[in-house]
Amino acid sequence: MKTIIYIYLSIVPFFSMGQYNNIKFKNNKYPELTIKQIDQYDFSTIVHFTYSNISSLKFNGSEDLNIYENGLRKKLLNSYNLPLDEKVHIFNETGEHINFALEFEKLDSIGQDFQIISSSNKYFQFESIKIDTNIKTNFVDVESFISETPSREYYVYYHEGYPVLKYAYKGIILAIKLTSIREYGEYFQPQIMIQNYNRKDILIDPLKINAQYQIKDKYFNALVIDYKKYLKLVNKTQSKERFFTGLMDGLAAVGAGYSYISANSNTYMTASGRSLNYGFFGNNLYANSGTSMVNGSSSTKVNGMAFDGSKIFLASQIARQNMDNLKAQQVEKLNSLGTGYIKLNTIFPQSDYVCYCNIPYSYNAESVLMKIEINGNEFFFEWNKQQLDNLNFQ
Numbered sequence: 001m002k003t004i005i006y007i008y009l010s011i012v013p014f015f016s017m018g019q020y021n022n023i024k025f026k027n028n029k030y031p032e033l034t035i036k037q038i039d040q041y042d043f044s045t046i047v048h049f050t051y052s053n054i055s056s057l058k059f060n061g062s063e064d065l066n067i068y069e070n071g072l073r074k075k076l077l078n079s080y081n082l083p084l085d086e087k088v089h090i091f092n093e094t095g096e097h098i099n100f101a102l103e104f105e106k107l108d109s110i111g112q113d114f115q116i117i118s119s120s121n122k123y124f125q126f127e128s129i130k131i132d133t134n135i136k137t138n139f140v141d142v143e144s145f146i147s148e149t150p151s152r153e154y155y156v157y158y159h160e161g162y163p164v165l166k167y168a169y170k171g172i173i174l175a176i177k178l179t180s181i182r183e184y185g186e187y188f189q190p191q192i193m194i195q196n197y198n199r200k201d202i203l204i205d206p207l208k209i210n211a212q213y214q215i216k217d218k219y220f221n222a223l224v225i226d227y228k229k230y231l232k233l234v235n236k237t238q239s240k241e242r243f244f245t246g247l248m249d250g251l252a253a254v255g256a257g258y259s260y261i262s263a264n265s266n267t268y269m270t271a272s273g274r275s276l277n278y279g280f281f282g283n284n285l286y287a288n289s290g291t292s293m294v295n296g297s298s299s300t301k302v303n304g305m306a307f308d309g310s311k312i313f314l315a316s317q318i319a320r321q322n323m324d325n326l327k328a329q330q331v332e333k334l335n336s337l338g339t340g341y342i343k344l345n346t347i348f349p350q351s352d353y354v355c356y357c358n359i360p361y362s363y364n365a366e367s368v369l370m371k372i373e374i375n376g377n378e379f380f381f382e383w384n385k386q387q388l389d390n391l392n393f394q
Contacts, residue, residue, distance in 0.1 A: 019139045022132040030123045037140050045107045048140050052097040060088040062121040063270045067104045069114040074105040077273035081146035081265040087155045098149045147264035165381050171198035171263035182393040184234045186361035195352045198263045202347045208373040213365040225358045
């Protein structure tokens with residue numbers, strides 16, 4: 001029988017904590033990326049950023065982000081609300097911004113100049129960062145800061161040779177794998193999977209799924225066949241669920257890239273953070289006991305202000321412990337609503353729904369576009385000519 005051990009830790013504060021927002025830095029090429037505040041905890045340094053979208057509709061960070069202090073490297077441990085590497089944040093339009101926080105190994109001296117540099121990401125080239133340590137402010141509530149602008153993560157991975165286009169936004173994971181079938185006609189068949197990590201229900205409505213073909217730079221509406229018409233075309237016994245288990249397994253494996261997902265943000269742990277034998281978030285230290293759940297609690301006074309570290313981002317502490325297994329366990333606990341042709345469905349918290357729909361096949365299409373609206377949030381998908389040409393009728 002599996003035993004879950006709960007560990008409660010009380011931390012005696014070191015006298016090295018501080019919070020600063022009077023910061024000078026050089027990032028002249030990309031002034032749209034700014035440092036808002038730097039918080040120094042006993043066990044880590046957290047840098048709070050805001051990126052304002054000017055032209056590009058995509059933005060992300062990378063695992064090779066490091067702080068350099070006197071030639072010494074301080075590795076990135078966690079990214080709160082900023083997707084890393086292949087994962088990107090998608091803006092809906094220019095003029096938007098995203099708040100995020102990066103947690104690094106602790107700076108040795110907050111009063112010395114340092115750099116934040118990535119070898120692969122052009123935006124993170126802060127050559128000189130200077131902090132006025134004479135002026136202190138309150139700690140940033142990380143959860144409140146990043147929940148103002150939840151990241152809309154977009155990521156493409158592959159399943160059995162086909163690209164799977166995936167979003168993670170406001171506690172919803174939505175993934176589509178486009179295939180083609182030839183059974184009672186020729187159709188594009190989007191295979192759709194939705195996971196609900198919110199604390200409230202979400203609704204999937206087939207009437208809020210739209211599709212288009214692009215043909216010679218013009219766009220034409222494509223018919224998303226509804227369930228009643230589908231039943232007229234094919235007997236129920238002919239529907240095939242052959243792909244669902246594999247698609248679910250693939251998405252569960254991709255989920256291991258998170259340490260936490262909620263309605264407010266997505267959190268990512270780096271390889272450096274994962275390799276630690278103990279975890280910390282800011283001033284909260286908790287041991288690696290090899291169990292799936294750990295509760296950490298610490299309360300201290302900083303500059304006369306009561307500071308309850310456990311309330312800042314307790315979820316990230318729980319998630320970091322045994323992170324490699326946590327997401328898989330969460331996925332296993334999801335209640336499946338079943339599979340089949342898409343219908344109107346309420347997806348309850350901690351539940352998933354896997355379905356498919358059919359769209360008449362077009363040999364002339366240069367791209368296929370889909371829009372799915374869930375709880376007022378719009379998700380856009382597009383497959384280009386090369387991806388369409390690689391489809392094989394099943």
